[in-house]
Amino acid sequence: MTQHLLDQLRQICGAANVLTHDDPATDLSPWEQDWRKRVCGRALAVVRPGDTAQVAAVVKACAAVGTSIVPQGGNTGLVVGGVPNGSGSQIVLSMTRMNAVRAIDPANLTITVEAGCVLQNLQAAAEQAGFLFPLSLGAEGSCTIGGNLGTNAGGTQVVRYGNTRELCLGLEVVTAQGEVWHGLSGLRKDNTGYDLRNLMIGSEGTLGIITAATMKLYPLPAAQLTAWAAVPSMAAAVQLLGLAHKRLGPGLTGFEVMGQFALSLVDKHYPQLRVPLWQETPWCVLLENSDSESESHAREQFEALLEAALEQGYASDAVVAENLTQAKGLWHIRESITLAQATEGLNIKHDISIPVSRIPDFVAETDALLAREVPGVRMVDFGHLGDGNLHYNVQAPEGADGKAFLREFEDKVNTLVFDQVKRFGGSISAEHGVGEQKVHKLPHYKDPTALAMMRAVKQALDPQNLLNPGRVLA
Numbered sequence: 001m002t003q004h005l006l007d008q009l010r011q012i013c014g015a016a017n018v019l020t021h022d023d024p025a026t027d028l029s030p031w032e033q034d035w036r037k038r039v040c041g042r043a044l045a046v047v048r049p050g051d052t053a054q055v056a057a058v059v060k061a062c063a064a065v066g067t068s069i070v071p072q073g074g075n076t077g078l079v080v081g082g083v084p085n086g087s088g089s090q091i092v093l094s095m096t097r098m099n100a101v102r103a104i105d106p107a108n109l110t111i112t113v114e115a116g117c118v119l120q121n122l123q124a125a126a127e128q129a130g131f132l133f134p135l136s137l138g139a140e141g142s143c144t145i146g147g148n149l150g151t152n153a154g155g156t157q158v159v160r161y162g163n164t165r166e167l168c169l170g171l172e173v174v175t176a177q178g179e180v181w182h183g184l185s186g187l188r189k190d191n192t193g194y195d196l197r198n199l200m201i202g203s204e205g206t207l208g209i210i211t212a213a214t215m216k217l218y219p220l221p222a223a224q225l226t227a228w229a230a231v232p233s234m235a236a237a238v239q240l241l242g243l244a245h246k247r248l249g250p251g252l253t254g255f256e257v258m259g260q261f262a263l264s265l266v267d268k269h270y271p272q273l274r275v276p277l278w279q280e281t282p283w284c285v286l287l288e289n290s291d292s293e294s295e296s297h298a299r300e301q302f303e304a305l306l307e308a309a310l311e312q313g314y315a316s317d318a319v320v321a322e323n324l325t326q327a328k329g330l331w332h333i334r335e336s337i338t339l340a341q342a343t344e345g346l347n348i349k350h351d352i353s354i355p356v357s358r359i360p361d362f363v364a365e366t367d368a369l370l371a372r373e374v375p376g377v378r379m380v381d382f383g384h385l386g387d388g389n390l391h392y393n394v395q396a397p398e399g400a401d402g403k404a405f406l407r408e409f410e411d412k413v414n415t416l417v418f419d420q421v422k423r424f425g426g427s428i429s430a431e432h433g434v435g436e437q438k439v440h441k442l443p444h445y446k447d448p449t450a451l452a453m454m455r456a457v458k459q460a461l462d463p464q465n466l467l468n469p470g471r472v473l474a
């Protein structure tokens with residue numbers, strides 16, 4: 001049966017696009033190992049379709065024999081959602097060959113791309129046409145728009161443009177039955193029933209396979225300025241955010257917070273990046289101001305904001321990037337925290353959201369609880385404060401064995417942090433998703449009625465449980 005399926009898949013996609021362990025020269029680990037190196041699954045095959053018809057035919061062939069499918073884009077997901085389990089019986093459906101820009105509609109401010117288009121290439125295609133595609137994240141050089149939609153990715157521009165969901169107008173999707181839903185609408189208004197697009201977005205490959213999407217474009221800003229500020233406390237960072245909203249309005253396109261220990265790891269592992277101000281302050285903030293008028297208007301507004309922040313004690317020091325190279329350098333420091341933390345060793349990652357107003361109390365209280373439970377624990381805190389989204393990460397004590405630390409503390413730490421998140425009215429996943437990693441935690445923290453509706457939707461759309469089983473829902 002397995003051999004018959006593999007033969008069929010080769011017929012559909014071409015032999016070169018069906019990779020198996022049978023060929024000793026083929027290394028499947030890039031598709032089987034998750035980005036954080038937490039899990040290495042084993043696939044029956046990695047299948048690389050070239051168009052939507054091939055995706056539909058692959059799904060039909062798999063459905064006929066009950067073989068489950070794990071959709072995969074750039075495999076940069078952080079919650080073990082895009083790699084196969086260890087059974088050796090699943091196929092990985094790698095979407096990266098489907099990477100074309102199908103159309104740009106300048107008057108409608110939309111771009112239609114295939115799911116495997118790398119985010120950075122999508123941004124470049126938009127820019128070449130004179131527009132901005134604002135989704136931006138550290139993995140943009142390898143993540144795909146299909147994966148961004150699958151996870152409803154956030155990133156660093158959400159404070160102004162929203163997450164991937166807000167940027168999407170239409171989808172083309174292959175269902176679990178191998179039918180194609182032609183939903184590539186460029187419409188901003190359509191009230192003809194249930195919102196299937198938003199059901200698919202953030203479903204992490206469990207409800208359908210996204211093959212193409214129509215995404216929103218925006219005018220390129222006339223000027224973009226970046227500042228780095230030292231702030232005396234998390235409460236001050238929240239006050240600075242309020243001031244930035246008031247002074248910059250929709251010009252505020254980025255507001256990131258970075259804790260001292262997180263920046264010390266960048267300084268330790270990438271000293272060439274020259275992290276500013278980190279030694280003198282517990283927190284730094286990265287702000288971006290995008291202006292539709294001019295560079296001088298932006299600079300005037302931005303400098304006035306920072307002066308007011310210094311006067312009111314929300315910041316103790318600040319630098320404004322003089323040019324694009326300097327601005328890129330500051331953003332590069334921020335984006336390097338993830339890698340610096342990975343280089344430091346195994347760690348427990350959290351991707352939580354809390355109402356912005358409650359973040360200072362959450363951090364103070366939860367830091368104290370963790371310090372009591374895990375002596376010597378090191379907190380790698382950073383994230384998208386403008387969206388109330390913190391990466392509240394826990395690194396093993398200095399010199400501790402990472403594996404032993406995880407064995408002893410991971411579940412305890414997760415429970416402690418998630419209980420606190422619940423108490424503060426937050427979510428245990430702001431942007432990375434549930435994947436396999438939080439699947440057993442979700443029932444404890446999600447409203448039971450919501451969870452029951454999610455199960456009913458899954459059962460209705462994928463009754464055979466073929467699409468990414470064991471992810472999002474156990």
Ligand code: FAD
Binds near residue numbers: 142
């Ligand atoms: P994959 O990892 O391949 O897959 C992710 C999920 O989407 C899986 O469940 C998979 O089954 C599903 N999927 C993939 N393609 C499809 C498809 N075509 N149809 C249906 N389902 C599909 N995330 C953020 O939100 N914000 C950040 O700021 C951020 N920064 C990051 C920085 C670094 C350095 C790294 C490594 C990751 C970061 N991430 C961030 C996480 C990750 O990049 C995002 O989750 C991204 O959206 C995943 O895209 P991908 O193409 O790599 O998807």
Ligand code: MLT
Binds near residue numbers: 338349383
């Ligand atoms: C980020 O904001 O850099 C990411 O979401 C990645 C991470 O959490 O490490």
Ligand code: ZN
Binds near residue numbers: 154155384391431
């Ligand atoms: Zn993030």
